[in-house]
Amino acid sequence: MFWINQILQGTLLGGYYALLAAGLSFLFGVMRVxxxxxxxxxxxxxxxxxxxxxxxxxSPFGGLALMLPVMALSGVALQLCxxxxxxKSGPLVPLLATFGLALITDNTLFSIFGANTQSFAADIGxxxxxxxxxxxxxxxxxxxxxxxxxxxxxxxxxxxxxxTQIGRxxxxxxxxxxxxxxxxxxxxxxxxxxxxxxxxxVGLAGAALGARNSFDPYAGGPQLIYAFEAVVIGGTGSLxxxxxxxxxxxIAQALGGAVDTHLSQIAGHALFLLVLIAxxxxxxxxxxxxxxxxxxxx
Amino acid sequence: xSLLEVKSLxxxxxxxxxxxxxxxxxxxxxxxxxxxxNGAGKTTLMRCIAGAHRPAEGGIALAGExxxxxxxxxxxxxxxxxxxxxxxxAACREGQWNFDAVLExxxxxxxLLNRKTGHLSGGQQQAVAIGRALMTNPELxxxxxxxxxxxxxxxxGVYDAMPKLKAAGTTIILVEQDLRRAMAAATHVxxxxxxxxxxxxxxxxxxREAVMDAYxxxxxxxx
Numbered sequence: 389m390f391w392i393n394q395i396l397q398g399t400l401l402g403g404y405y406a407l408l409a410a411g412l413s414f415l416f417g418v419m420r421v422x423x424x425x426x427x428x429x430x431x432x433x434x435x436x437x438x439x440x441x442x443x444x445x446x447s448p449f450g451g452l453a454l455m456l457p458v459m460a461l462s463g464v465a466l467q468l469c470x471x472x473x474x475x476k477s478g479p480l481v482p483l484l485a486t487f488g489l490a491l492i493t494d495n496t497l498f499s500i501f502g503a504n505t506q507s508f509a510a511d512i513g514x515x516x517x518x519x520x521x522x523x524x525x526x527x528x529x530x531x532x533x534x535x536x537x538x539x540x541x542x543x544x545x546x547x548x549x550x551x552t553q554i555g556r557x558x559x560x561x562x563x564x565x566x567x568x569x570x571x572x573x574x575x576x577x578x579x580x581x582x583x584x585x586x587x588x589x590v591g592l593a594g595a596a597l598g599a600r601n602s603f604d605p606y607a608g609g610p611q612l613i614y615a616f617e618a619v620v621i622g623g624t625g626s627l628x629x630x631x632x633x634x635x636x637x638x639i640a641q642a643l644g645g646a647v648d649t650h651l652s653q654i655a656g657h658a659l660f661l662l663v664l665i666a667x668x669x670x671x672x673x674x675x676x677x678x679x680x681x682x683x684x685x686x
Numbered sequence: 687x688s689l690l691e692v693k694s695l696x697x698x699x700x701x702x703x704x705x706x707x708x709x710x711x712x713x714x715x716x717x718x719x720x721x722x723x724n725g726a727g728k729t730t731l732m733r734c735i736a737g738a739h740r741p742a743e744g745g746i747a748l749a750g751e752x753x754x755x756x757x758x759x760x761x762x763x764x765x766x767x768x769x770x771x772x773x774x775x776a777a778c779r780e781g782q783w784n785f786d787a788v789l790e791x792x793x794x795x796x797x798l799l800n801r802k803t804g805h806l807s808g809g810q811q812q813a814v815a816i817g818r819a820l821m822t823n824p825e826l827x828x829x830x831x832x833x834x835x836x837x838x839x840x841x842x843g844v845y846d847a848m849p850k851l852k853a854a855g856t857t858i859i860l861v862e863q864d865l866r867r868a869m870a871a872a873t874h875v876x877x878x879x880x881x882x883x884x885x886x887x888x889x890x891x892x893x894r895e896a897v898m899d900a901y902x903x904x905x906x907x908x909x
Contacts, residue, residue, distance in 0.1 A: 556775040559765050567762035571776045572755075572822050 394646045395639055400528065402638025403535025404596055404620075408611060409618035410541055411589035413630040416619070417583040421471055421482045425489040426590060427612030429466075432493055433594025435461055435604050440508055448508050448599065449560050456591045463587030467580045490608060497605035505602040511532045512599055513646045533581070534596045541589060548585075549627075558582050614635040617660040620667075689748070689857055690735070690826055695744035697730050704730040704763070706881045707744070712826075712874075714812050716850075717858045719872035721865055721901060726878040728861045729759065733828050735859065738857045742834040748825060755824035755891070759831045765804025769795055772803055781823030782854060788817045791850045794843055809840025816847065820856075829860045833867065845871060865897060879903050 412426045424428075436458055436554040440451035466489075474485040475513055518529045530621020549555035560568040561578045568575050597611065614637065622633020637656050688711035697705040705727045712718055720728045733739035735746055736756045745794055746829070748754065764772060773785060773795075789796050792813045798806060803814055812832065832842040848871040851858060862868035869889050870877055877885040877900040885892070885900035898904075 409798075550771075553774070553777075556767070556771050559767060559771075560775055563764040563766055564762065567764060570756060570758060570762055571818060572778050573775070 389523050391643075391646070395530075395641045396525060396527070397614075398639030398642030399635050400535045400638070402532070402631075402635030403538040404593075404600065404634070405459050405618045406616050406634030407534060407538035407541060407589070407638050408593040408617040409622075409630045409634055410538070410545065410627065411586040411593065412612075412615045413508050413619045413627060414545060415583065415586040416624055417626075418473075418558055419471065419579055421475070421481070422467075422486070422616075423586075424483060424486040424613055425466075425493060425608075426486075427610065428490040428497075428608030429459075429587065429590045430478060430597055430611050431510070431603055431605065432462075432497065432600035433591040433606045434508075435497055435506070435605075436591075437595055437598055439509060440526075441508060448595070452591075452595050454468040454531050455595070456588050459587040459591035460584040463555055463584035464580055466587065467583035470574075471583065472579070479541075481533075490612070494606050501605060502566060503604060506598070506606045507602040508547065508598045514666040515548075516599065523550065530600055531570055534600060535591060537596065541592060545546070545585075545589075550647055554578075554581060587685065609652065616657075617677040618657060621660060621663045688712055690749075691718075691745075691747045692731075692735070693747075694747045695731070695734060695741050695746065695796070697727075697734055697739060697858070698766070699730070703742075704881050705734070705741070708878075708883055709744075710876060710883065710886065712857060713858070714825075714857050715852075715855045716874055717852055717860060717872045718874045718876060719860045719862055719868035720876050720878060721862060721868050721897065721899060722878035725880070727881040728810075728878055729830060730881075731830050731878070732859065732861055735826075737829055737837065740881075752827045753822070753869055754828060755816045755819035755821045755822045756810075756828040757830060757832070759834060761811050763803040763814055763818075766802060768800055769806075769814050769817075770799040772814055773821050776818045776821035778821075778822040780887045783820040783823045785821070787819050791820070791847050792817050793878055806846055807840060808836045809843050812836060812840070812844050816844070820851075827856055827858045829858060830861075831861055831863065833862065833864050841867070865894065865901070867892065869897065877901055 394592065408430065412423060415423050422541055429652055433455055433590035435453045437448055437451045440446050441448055446454065470489060471482055471487050474481040485488050515530050515533070519526045522527065549559055557573050557578045558567070558581070560573060561575045562573060565575050568578070597607070618634040619636050621636050622635070636659060640659040641652045641656040645652030692708060693707050693711050695708040696703065706891065708727070708731060722728050730739060734741050736754055739875040767775070773788060777785065783850065794813055795808065795817055798810060803811060806814065816829070832844060836844070845867055852873070860868060860872060869892070872889045874898060875887065875889050875892055877882055877897055884903070885897060
């Protein structure tokens, strides 16, 4: 029962990682850009919620509704001011530009809020510690909410991409931008919309971070690493793969932590490395195996 | 007023002049076939009309606001997208062409709606590319090298749609190497040679021999 509980806790933790990685995966899928400021922007979202709560006295759930449009606007600015100009200079420049943005974001937050760790776990009432008990298995209500949010966000994005006109335009732009223009699509506007959507997902991840963990201005680095690992484990550019990657990372950390507390992080990184090596050495075989499985279960 | 008016158009590729004083006009509902050997300037003319190549001199005037749709050489579809999504993607303007009207004109697409375009044959892909262009409800449809690289059966399937397009009053410019098909499908024919228009007229007025002579520049040599 102990190990089943560990796997369950790892799965719930994986929901947070999937939520965290959703924006990174989406932005990479559409624009082939790895946003190295991803973690720092999630922390920025958490600080925005904190300011809304302490400054305006609005509850964290109300603050979320105010923070998400701010993050969408930051996505528009990110696309127009950083990603678009830097993409003109080659694929490596956006990496450097977003790395620079991460440094600026971290240090600006530090200069405003100092080095103190923050959290709004205490501001969300019983939700931060209440759980459902099933014998010796405990399910945190907050973890369940974050997991459900992660699945809902990824499922919602999948529906948006497959069923709506903006989703079709995003997919067309991701596949072949020149051909998308020939089809009458304003690809610049599509990329701006995709960036705004990605930043709203980052905002949700920041809210989850602030509710379930403590954070400080330099917490963005580890968040970026978790998000990156979830995306790589699950396969780049695939939203359901990102969910699977996040869950695999969470379970690896939970099982590693059950063996030894210090092994928690190492187990996650080890899984990431193993998957990366397997993809590099046996990428073709793995892809064809997954394709065969899809055909079999289609 | 004509739907499309091209006046004294001159276009260059670097130092090479690809079009010399090309002028013609088209009325709504006409189908103009542009024929000519490789290097005659057909594709450059199409690209100028579509706005993809800036002319050195002259002007292009299109009446109406609904614009131009180009079915490019090579089709440029989205291989990971289904036929249904590819058609719906281009539905950006209200007009006579909607999802049902396109499927009526290109019935070969109906059983393929849920298949990805990357898994289709060349002829099926060409039909999807035409359907995608029609879904934008253009004033003018440009079809560049429609039969290039397709099997005779596939070409037949694509050309089956031409009478329906003509009946719907769609204005079309068709660049085609296959003289017989071009003359059968068009209401007007224009033959180009080395960047110049050497022959033009109604498809019913021109004989195949006259077009062939113009195609190979025989009249000019005789003169």
